[in-house]
Amino acid sequence: MSAQRVVGQTATAGFQIGVRRTLPLFQEEAWALLLxxxxxxxxxxxxxxxxxxQGSTFETEEGHSGEFRAVKPLEQLRLTWQPAGWLDASTLQIRLLPTAHPGKTTISFHQEKLDNAERREVMKTHWEDVITGLQAIANNGSTR
Incomplete structure (x- = not known):
């Protein structure tokens, strides 16, 4: 009999979280906004x-660090992402997904290798706030 997992727990990669929202942007505009x-x-x-x-590293003023593992223009960023104070890096994937509606793109944040359920909840709130911020910029027309 195996131990029961909680929401967001994977068999091998700790915890994960995914947040996505469709924004009023063409894919090119969404990519430009992210960068x-x-x-x-x-x-x-x-x-x-x-x-x-791919392969470039970064460190932010807040002490977040990581390395870009995949960069597919207009489609995907995959990177290690380790905020200051975290013992281990997580994996962050940002995808731009086309929709059936011209002028709209779904932005998806998926993070895995999180330590525990509490960190998963913190990051869920964080990525929801990030998407809300991106949506506010998009709605203000700053990218057009």
């Missing part, structure tokens, strides 16, 4: 310069 100083501050942290290419 813009205003957008990346929401999800990555405060950083003057960052190279969005």
């Amino acid at each position: 813009s100083p205003q957008g990346r501050k929401l999800w990555l942290g405060e950083i003057a310069n960052v190279e969005f290419s």
